Amino acid sequence: MHVTNASSESDARRKNLLLVGAHGVIGRAMTEHFVGLEPWSLTTAARRGAVTGLDVRGGTPPSALSVDLLDPRAATARLAEARSTTHLVYAAYVERPTMAETVAPNVAMLANTLDGLAQAGAPLEHVVLVGGGKSYGEHLGPYKTPAKESDPRFLGPIFYNDQEDLLLDRAAKYGFKWTVLRPDAVIGFSVQSPMNLLMSIAVYAAISKDAGVPLRFPGKHGTWSALHQITDAGLFARAAEWALTSPAAAGQIFNVTNGDLFRWQHLWPEIAAFFDMPAAPPQPMSLVDQMADKEPRWNQLVARHGLVPTPWSQVASWGFADAVFGMEFDLVQSTIKIRKAGFHGAEDSHESVLAHLARLRREKYIP
Ligand SMILES: NC(=O)c1ccc[n+]([C@@H]2O[C@H](COP(=O)([O-])OP(=O)(O)OC[C@H]3O[C@@H](n4cnc5c(N)ncnc54)[C@H](OP(=O)(O)O)[C@@H]3O)[C@@H](O)[C@H]2O)c1
Known part of the structure; x- marks a missing residue:
């Protein structure tokens, strides 16, 4: 009973x-x-x-x-x-x-x-x-x-x-x-998403490193120094x-949003360090165009590092990354309303990006 x-x-x-x-x-x-x-x-x-x-x-x-x-x-x-x-x-x-x-x-x-x-x-x-x-x-x-x-x-x-x-x-x-x-x-993991910034950054970095080039910031000069935010x-x-x-x-x-703001010029060298490669300042480019011929190199990386085989067409969202890296202005949403209403969650954006990259590597989605 x-x-x-x-x-x-x-x-x-x-x-x-x-x-x-x-x-x-x-x-x-x-x-x-x-x-x-x-x-x-x-x-x-x-x-x-x-x-x-x-x-x-x-x-x-x-x-x-x-x-x-x-x-x-x-x-x-x-x-x-x-x-x-x-x-x-x-x-x-x-x-x-x-x-x-x-x-x-x-x-x-x-x-x-x-x-x-x-x-x-x-x-x-x-x-x-x-x-x-x-x-x-x-x-x-x-x-x-x-x-x-x-x-x-x-x-x-x-x-x-x-x-x-x-x-x-x-x-x-x-x-x-x-x-x-x-x-x-x-900022999180998924495949086949039209909006996934993290995977695009990770795959771009892995391919740049494999090609022996530094991790060039692919965005515009204004984006490099503007205040940005992520969730x-x-x-x-x-x-x-x-x-x-x-x-x-x-x-x-x-x-x-995470509740802080960041500038790519400060975060980018930390991403490069995560991949153990040198960072380089902005070289505005379209990742849609630059990545168009990189599928064979990605497939080699997958095979060489024993990665989870993710089809090239699903692995990243180059158009979305181009859009974010093309935002040469401040991206700032106020989070005061949700905090006053009682949700006090916050994340350090640098730590968030690096922790998610570490998980992608641990789970063998990226080298
Ligand atoms: N990602 C970002 O950075 C971001 C930022 C701000 C706002 N948002 C907003 O957040 C929302 C979710 O975005 P997301 O990026 O998480 O999306 P996503 O990664 O593209 O995921 C979309 C989800 O919808 C499902 N789906 C698509 N078509 C479907 C259908 N016909 N029937 C049933 N399920 C379907 C997909 O699964 P299946 O393919 O298996 O159906 C998938 O689970 C959107 O409104 C987006 O605008 C996203």
Whole structure:
């Protein structure tokens, strides 16, 4: 009898988290964070099945739903299996060639997720939607800094605006709480991500070293000395846990960055030292162009160092790296709002980059 009561109490406290976009640079870190963490029971969703190669500290691997969220029928059918979902983190993303083309599919995937869960009768309590710094127009050029959540919207097209509108509409319709978290460039591991700065830096460095050239900063001269910011993927996962459970986070948008700022001119020599190679000052170049003929060299590195074989087409995001390294202006989002609301997580950006590089090497993704 006593056991039954205890177990029904723990069932009542149990939070069933559905993490959509679990293979992404954000999703992988989120999966590692929530596996084995009480009182969470995690289910992941993406087109690919279970996320492999996770550091889950002995926790039970999560259940995995393989679902194409662009297909509303398939989404409804598969999400019926997630009918016990109480909490949702939405970190899926699909890339298209232009910002305008990115809106419809990304809004549709979020709509299919929320409507599918509602049709399944899921007792959804709180949804965290991952937004980003493009809400401030940072991808277009110098913007008002520090950027605050209360700043007027950027005209767009930007799918974050449309996703936020949809989220608020469905929250009112279905009766769940919501939070939007806006990271900037997220530092973590993933493959096949259109936005992964860390892997691009790591692969560029490994290839430069193999070619016997110094680690030249491939960005513009202004980028070298501007103030930049990043978001550690693990920190972001902790912020999401806080948002899902804190009354102060309900109905709010928060910037989430490491809380410090850095300049590439200071970080770059530390990255070069990690690879045991000399650093060199800016030589503006397009990594899309420069890396176009480097696949054979990468494949040789994989074979010579016994690396996890990652296809060249999936290993890095050269276009995203070009965009970040082309930002010759300050990137500064204010994090005062989330700190005042009660999330005090912070990371040293230099330490974050070096720790993630060390993990990539330890797990044999890079030499
Ligand atoms: N990465 C960054 O630096 C960064 C910075 C700021 C904001 N953000 C924002 O954070 C969000 C997540 O970005 P991310 O970089 O983590 O994305 P990502 O690495 O590209 O991951 C996207 C995830 O979505 C899943 N997905 C894609 N199409 C799908 C579909 N049709 N059905 C189901 N799942 C699908 C992918 O898995 P499958 O391929 O297996 O389906 C993957 O798990 C986006 O809104 C992005 O704009 C990212």
